[in-house]
Amino acid sequence: MKHEFTVADMTCGHCVKTITTAIQNKWPSAVVVADTATHHLSVNIDADNAAVAAVVTEEGYTPVAA
Numbered sequence: 001m002k003h004e005f006t007v008a009d010m011t012c013g014h015c016v017k018t019i020t021t022a023i024q025n026k027w028p029s030a031v032v033v034a035d036t037a038t039h040h041l042s043v044n045i046d047a048d049n050a051a052v053a054a055v056v057t058e059e060g061y062t063p064v065a066a
């Protein structure tokens with residue numbers, strides 16, 4: 001299942017690495033695609049949308065369902 005978010009405060013490669021690592025620590029098989037230009041985050045994993053958003057929020061970012 002694909003989860004799409006806009007993360008306005010995901011602005012550089014460091015942000016992408018932090019978010020990707022946190023998601024893959026929780027779901028090792030998650031496919032994460034992030035674009036700092038559009039602030040778009042796509043996470044392909046069989047999990048609850050809110051659970052994915054919570055992991056991103058825990059890292060200090062602000063995901064909005066897109």
Ligand SMILES: [Cu+2]
Binds near residue numbers: 014016
């Ligand atoms: Cu950054």
